[in-house]
Every structure is written in C-alpha cells, then in structure tokens.
Amino acid sequence: MDIFEILAREPLEVAAKALLGRHIERMLDGQTLATRIVEVEAYHQSDPASHTFRGPSPRNQSMFGPAGHAYVYFTYGMHHCLNVTAGKEGEGAGILIRALEPLEGLETMAVNRVQKELNPRNLCSGPGKLTQALAIDLSFNGHDLTQAPLELKEGVSVSEHDIITTARIGISKAIDTPWRFYLKDNPYISKP
DNA sequence: CCGCAGATTGACT
DNA sequence: GTCAATCTGCGGG
Numbered sequence: 092m093d094i095f096e097i098l099a100r101e102p103l104e105v106a107a108k109a110l111l112g113r114h115i116e117r118m119l120d121g122q123t124l125a126t127r128i129v130e131v132e133a134y135h136q137s138d139p140a141s142h143t144f145r146g147p148s149p150r151n152q153s154m155f156g157p158a159g160h161a162y163v164y165f166t167y168g169m170h171h172c173l174n175v176t177a178g179k180e181g182e183g184a185g186i187l188i189r190a191l192e193p194l195e196g197l198e199t200m201a202v203n204r205v206q207k208e209l210n211p212r213n214l215c216s217g218p219g220k221l222t223q224a225l226a227i228d229l230s231f232n233g234h235d236l237t238q239a240p241l242e243l244k245e246g247v248s249v250s251e252h253d254i255i256t257t258a259r260i261g262i263s264k265a266i267d268t269p270w271r272f273y274l275k276d277n278p279y280i281s282k283p
Numbered sequence: 284c285c286g287c288a289g290a291t292t293g294a295c296t
Numbered sequence: 297g298t299c300a301a302t303c304t305g306c307g308g309g
Contacts, residue, residue, distance in 0.1 A: 132301070140301075150294065167302050168291030174301090187301055219302045261301055 094245055095237065098177045098186075099158035106158075106177045107133040107186045108272050112249040115191060117225040118240035124225055125195035126215060127246060128188060130273035130280045132259045134174070136183035139264040143183025153233040154185045161241065163222070163232040170219035171228050175236065175243065189260070189271070191215035192279040193224070200224035217281040249274065 092100070097109045110128050117124040134141035134154075142151045142164065153162045154176050162174040162185045174185035193200055193214050200214045204224050215221035222228070227241065236243040259271045260282060273280045 134301070142301080145295085148294080164301085165293070166300055168293075168300090170302050172301060189301085217302070223303095259301070263300090 094243065095159040098175065099179065103133045103135050103177055103184050103186070104270065107131050107270065108251070108254055109248060110175060110186055110188075111254060111272060111274055113246035114194070114244040115188070115225075116242045116244060117227070119196075119199065119226055122196055122199060124193075124199060126191035126193055126221075126225070128190075129192045129277045130188075130190035130271070132187040132189055132272075133177075133270040134185050134187060135178075138268065138270075140259065140262045140266075140268070141183070141185075143185070147183065151183065154183045155181060156233065159236050159243065161227075161231050161234040161236055163227060163229055163234075165229060167219075171222040172218040173222050173227055173231070187218060188221065189218050190273070190279055190281045191221050191224075192277065212278055216279055 094113055098106045110131050113128050115126045136143040143154050147155050153160055157180050158177045160176045162176050163171055165171055173188045176185050178184035193211055201209045203226050214224045231241055234241055253275045255273050255275050256269050257271045258267055258269055
C-alpha cells in the first residue's frame with residue numbers, strides 16, 4: 092500500500108505514524124526544497140481539540156474532502172499550519188505536520204525564514220516555522236499532494252520501534268490524548 | 284538554560 | 297468580544 096492509500100483507508104492513528112519518514116517536496120522558483128517528516132499530530136472530528144469537531148465550515152472543509160490533500164489554516168494572527176487530510180470523504184480528519192528534517196535547499200529555507208545564520212535545526216522545527224521555510228500559505232489549502240509544487244512522496248517508512256508517542260502540544264482540550272508521534276532521537280523535532 | 288509576555292488577524296459564539 | 301493545533305525576544309538564574 093502506498094502512503095496515499097494508507098491515508099485513505101487505515102485508522103487515523105496508523106496513518107499519522109505512517110507519515111513519519113515520508114518526504115515533502117516544495118518546488119519554488121525552479122528549485123526543489125526537500126524535507127522528511129519527523130513529527131506529526133492527529134486530529135479527528137470525534138476529538139474536541141480538532142477544528143472539525145463542530146462539523147464542516149468554510150475554513151475546515153478540506154478535511155472533509157478526500158485524503159492526501161493539504162489543509163492549511165491561519166492562526167495567532169500570523170502563522171500558517173500544514174495538515175495532510177486523511178480518512179474517507181465526509182470524514183473530518185487531518186494530520187498536522189509539526190516538524191520536518193531539511194534535506195535539500197536549506198539556504199533558500201533560511202532566506203524564507205529570515206534567519207541570519209543558517210541553523211538547520213531552526214528551519215522546520217515547528218508547524219509555523221516549516222510553512223514559512225517552504226513558503227506555504229492559504230493558497231495551498233485543498234491542494235492535491237500528488238501534484239507539484241507541493242508533493243508528498245513515499246520516502247522511507249519507519250519501524251514502530253523508532254516512534255515515540257506523546258500527548259499533543261499547544262491545545263487546551265483533550266490534552267491527554269496520545270496522538271503526537273515523532274522519530275526517536277531525531278534532532279529536528281519541535282520539542283522532546 | 285528557562286519562562287513568559289507580546290504580536291496581530293480571522294473564525295466562531 | 298474572545299481566543300487560537302505559535303514564535304520570538306527579553307529578562308532572570
């Protein structure tokens with residue numbers, strides 16, 4: 092099963108863990124910015140912390156659409172966050188990308204981040220940082236992630252042994268639900 | 284190193 | 297009117 096089939100068919104928790112180790116590639120001005128997913132969180136309509144908990148709205152409609160698309164939202168008056176949609180059509184589910192390991196195009200990411208010194212660990216180590224580094228904004232909401240200029244690629248799947256599970260970060264509801272997953276000992280995650 | 288205040292817009296009550 | 301799936305800079309230890 093490829094990653095897009097997993098997103099569409101498997102339970103949300105399984106799909107979230109399956110995203111770890113996959114690649115996200117952003118084409119920008121003819122250059123490829125390549126990254127690897129190292130930290131994610133799952134959000135489902137049955138979950139009070141999810142934007143889909145209260146049902147469909149103009150803002151969250153892409154999470155009720157087909158799996159394997161982008162759900163991008165704007166928050167705190169200044170940050171964008173990227174999710175990969177999951178589940179069947181009509182099911183409001185998404186997986187927040189919380190951190191990426193930069194593989195290619197680090198200097199452009201640093202420019203996008205307005206980072207003075209190129210510190211690879213400070214490029215994509217947070218949901219707001221990575222959208223800035225990859226120049227992702229609301230125009231990508233609903234984007235099909237099989238298509239340029241923003242693509243989800245197979246990468247390498249990760250063994251269960253290398254995945255750490257914790258509660259999610261930065262929310263006020265369902266704070267104990269263990270739906271955050273990250274790669275063990277990876278230096279590019281947002282928080283230990 | 285750690286903790287916290289401030290920034291700043293839009294979605295929803 | 298309230299508050300958010302965050303980040304940064306600054307002040308103190």
